[in-house]
Structures are given as C-alpha cells and as structure tokens.
Amino acid sequence: MTTTGTIPVPRRPAQQPTRFPLAALLVLAATGFVLIGAETMPAGLLPEIASGLSTSEGTVGLLVSAYALGTVVVTVPAITLTRGFDRKPLLLVAVAGLLLTNTVTAFSDSVALSLAMRFLTGAFSGVLWGMLASYGRRISPSESAGRSLAIVSTGAPVGIAFGTPLGSWLGTTFDWRWAFGGLSVIAAAVIVLVVLVVPNLPGQAPDERKPLRAVIRIPGVGIVLAVIAFWMLGHSTAYTYIAPFLRAAGTGASVDVVLVTFGVASIAGIAITGALLDRYPRLLLHGTVAVFVVAGLVLLLAHGSDVAVFAAVALWGIAFGGAPAQMQSALTIAGGPDADVANSFLPVAFNVAIFAAGIVGAGVLAVGGGFAPMAVLVVLGAVALLLTVVGRRTAFRPAT
CATH class of the missing domain: 1.20.1250.20 (MFS general substrate transporter like domains)
Structure with missing residues (x-):
C-alpha cells in the first residue's frame, strides 16, 4: 500500500507505469460496451422476444429484472471473495461468463432458462463493473489516472448511444436471437484482445484486506x-x-x-x-x-x-x-x-x-x-x- 498525502491509493505493480496504456484502456472500455449491451438488450426487443418464447411482454420484462437482481445479489460478495485473485484471469473468466450466458440466451426456447441466464449475466457484469475502474487506474501513470478512467468509462455511453439501437435493429430486422449472438461475438473479440494487450495485475495481499x-x-x-x-x-x-x-x-x-x-x-x-x-x-x-x-x-x-x-x-x-x-x-x-x-x-x-x-x-x-x-x-x-x-x-x- 502506498499513500499520497493522507489519501491511500490502490496498490500498483512493483514498477510504476510510465507509458499511457491506450490500447489496454480501450479494451477495458469495450468490456463496458458489452456490459451495457447485455443489460439493455431485452428492453428494445420486448415484442420479438415475447413472440419467440411464446410468452407475454410483461414476462420478458423480467429478463431486465433478473439481470439487475443478479448484479445486486452477487457483486459485492463476489468481489470480496476474489480480491486476492490476479486481475487478468478474473477479467477473462468474467467476460467468458458473459459470452456463455448470452450465447445460451440466444439459443434458449425456455423462459425459465433465459431468466436463469440473465441472472448469471448480471452477476458476471457486476464483477466486471467492480474491477474495471481500479484496473484502468492501476495500469496507468498516476498523473493520468483520471484520463484513463474516463477512457474506460466510454464503453457505457457508447453502448447506450449506438450499441443498444444496433441490437434493436438486428433483432427487429432479422431475429432477436441475432442481437444476443452478436453480443457474444463482441465478447469473444474482447477476450482475445484482453489476452493480447491488457497487462496482469496482482490481487490484494491478505494482510491488506479489510472486512x-x-x-x-x-x-x-x-x-x-x-x-x-x-x-x-x-x-x-x-x-x-x-x-x-x-x-x-x-x-x-x-x-x-x-x-x-x-x-x-x-x-x-x-x-x-x-x-x-x-x-x-x-x-x-x-x-x-x-x-x-x-x-x-x-x-x-x-x-x-x-x-x-x-x-x-x-x-x-x-x-x-x-x-x-x-x-x-x-x-x-x-x-x-x-x-x-x-x-x-x-x-x-x-x-x-x-x-x-x-x-x-x-x-x-x-x-x-x-x-x-x-x-x-x-x-x-x-x-x-x-x-x-x-x-x-x-x-x-x-x-x-
């Protein structure tokens, strides 16, 4: 642990970063894009999903609630239990979880299975939201911490502005399953890019972890x-x-x-x-x-x-x-x-x-x-x- 003045800052790698890691930050932003897409996708496709699953729009609306419930219930305990893990493997597992749950949702013909997948999607998303901010700051020079965080955060508004309408267009023009499938393809690309350009970071040492x-x-x-x-x-x-x-x-x-x-x-x-x-x-x-x-x-x-x-x-x-x-x-x-x-x-x-x-x-x-x-x-x-x-x-x- 290090301090600046009286304010503690997150533990960084042994060597302080000196180069601005733009490529890695953009990959983390792309992860945020996937998260927003996963969160909002059902809202723009209620009639199409309801027809495809032979159920009501009100029931399909529960897919959004199931996502939110997964985030609320799982995020804090999951982050607490995994804070000692190396960051890059945890990041890859969480994005792979999104890939899996969105793919299963794309092929699902069962409302119950879809709801279960949405709950898990929210859980994986919560883990990612909990780690993206500090990840971006820790891999960046300290004097650029705010700029790095702003870049990481672009994924959410870009997803709102363009990702959600694109998913809605895919779902209404072709089939709602294409929207979820397309999100899975993007998640797969993010996994490859994380492996290639995002540096690993150590988890938190046991003696530093607060209850x-x-x-x-x-x-x-x-x-x-x-x-x-x-x-x-x-x-x-x-x-x-x-x-x-x-x-x-x-x-x-x-x-x-x-x-x-x-x-x-x-x-x-x-x-x-x-x-x-x-x-x-x-x-x-x-x-x-x-x-x-x-x-x-x-x-x-x-x-x-x-x-x-x-x-x-x-x-x-x-x-x-x-x-x-x-x-x-x-x-x-x-x-x-x-x-x-x-x-x-x-x-x-x-x-x-x-x-x-x-x-x-x-x-x-x-x-x-x-x-x-x-x-x-x-x-x-x-x-x-x-x-x-x-x-x-x-x-x-x-x-x-």
Whole structure:
C-alpha cells in the first residue's frame, strides 16, 4: 500500500507505469460496451422476444429484472471473495461468463432458462463493473489516472448511444436471437484482445484486506454511495418515463431522436470528464451535478420549445456521461487498497436506483402526470448536489 498525502491509493505493480496504456484502456472500455449491451438488450426487443418464447411482454420484462437482481445479489460478495485473485484471469473468466450466458440466451426456447441466464449475466457484469475502474487506474501513470478512467468509462455511453439501437435493429430486422449472438461475438473479440494487450495485475495481499463492513465505513465511501443513489434515482426516473414527459410537453420531439441526442451528448460528457478529472475533480463534480439540475429545470419550465428541449437533453446527457467516471474515481480514491470492493457497491447502487425508478416513476406519474418524473430529477439532483458539498472533505478529493 502506498499513500499520497493522507489519501491511500490502490496498490500498483512493483514498477510504476510510465507509458499511457491506450490500447489496454480501450479494451477495458469495450468490456463496458458489452456490459451495457447485455443489460439493455431485452428492453428494445420486448415484442420479438415475447413472440419467440411464446410468452407475454410483461414476462420478458423480467429478463431486465433478473439481470439487475443478479448484479445486486452477487457483486459485492463476489468481489470480496476474489480480491486476492490476479486481475487478468478474473477479467477473462468474467467476460467468458458473459459470452456463455448470452450465447445460451440466444439459443434458449425456455423462459425459465433465459431468466436463469440473465441472472448469471448480471452477476458476471457486476464483477466486471467492480474491477474495471481500479484496473484502468492501476495500469496507468498516476498523473493520468483520471484520463484513463474516463477512457474506460466510454464503453457505457457508447453502448447506450449506438450499441443498444444496433441490437434493436438486428433483432427487429432479422431475429432477436441475432442481437444476443452478436453480443457474444463482441465478447469473444474482447477476450482475445484482453489476452493480447491488457497487462496482469496482482490481487490484494491478505494482510491488506479489510472486512466488508470496514470498507463501507471508510471515510468518504458512504457519502459517495449516497450521491450515487440520489443522482441515479433522479436520472433513472426521468429517463424511464421520458415518453410520458414528451407527450405532456406537447413537443414535436420524438423519443428516438431525444434518446440519440442524449446518448451522443453523454460521450461529450466523458470527454469533458477525461480532460478535467485529474486536475479539478471536486469542481468538476459540483458543476456536473449542477448542470444536471439545470437541465431538468429547463425541461420543466421551457418544454414548449423544441430548441430548449433538445438543448436541455444535451446538457442532461453531458452530465450523465461524466457521472460514472467521476463516481468510480471518488470510490477508488476513498477505497484505497480496497478500491475493488468499494467499487463493487457502485453497480449495486446503480441497479437498485434503476429498480426503484420504475416504482417511484409509476407512482408520481399516476399522481402528478407526465411532468412529475422530471420534477423528481430536479429534486433528487438538488439533494445529490448538496451531498457533494457536504462530503467534499472526505469523499471528493484528488488522488494527488
């Protein structure tokens, strides 16, 4: 274990990296692309999968829930039990698990088997989300840690912007099984690239491992998770119910175009985060959450203008695009040598927020109509912003 000032940072290889490992970081980003594809694929193909499995769309919707459940239940204990393993073999096993479960899903004719595979897909995905952030930082020079994390994080917004629509197109144009099969092909390519270009890293030494309860009590970890919970619940509630909002607003903007705008803007958010995260992490976070809240306010107050709607959606996408990298960075720095375990709470928090968003959104939609989910975004975003200020001394500090 090493320290920088008073902040512990994850144990690195014996020799500090001196070259920026762009190829390896891009492979880790491609892993994130596969994760997002695996998570969101069923949502865009509900009618096709329901027809193929001779069941209802409501039942097929459980494929998303099964994935989230696998992530929530398995991630933290799996990361805790494997933190002593070498990182590269663990990475390969987890990606191979995604390859296997997506392939079985592509050939499955059984709802029960498909649900079981989705649970396992979520479990493998959670393991990967728990290790990607610290992996990217540890193989990079310390002065480029934020930039490396931003590159690793591009896989998620690229998957949202392009991967999910591509999978939906494959499934509707040919057959839904092609979408899952295509994801398996990408996973196989990622495995080959990991073997070729991603360096191995040692696991955590036994004498450095804190008990799980001690990790959650590390100063800063809890407040970061609280920010994630409020921020992502606000985002997921509004994002899930964007169609009712657009109907209530009476705008001419279509859901598809709005979501593409959001996805492309989220990539810009990653670029901004990569440029600023190493030098101004705290200021960047405050500004990002503030932009998130402003975007929601514009959508509520100026929804009659298509220009205002698209501008606000772009701001929303920029804010959300940088969120995962900033939160992973904060957890990695706060977690120190236990960064993998600290980061394993991140996908759990995200998926709990996604699960809760459906319930919260449905409730406020029934009571307040199409504008209510966007109001939830503003209120919870404001709470998240307040927490970033309250926790700035322990949770949101630079690594150097």
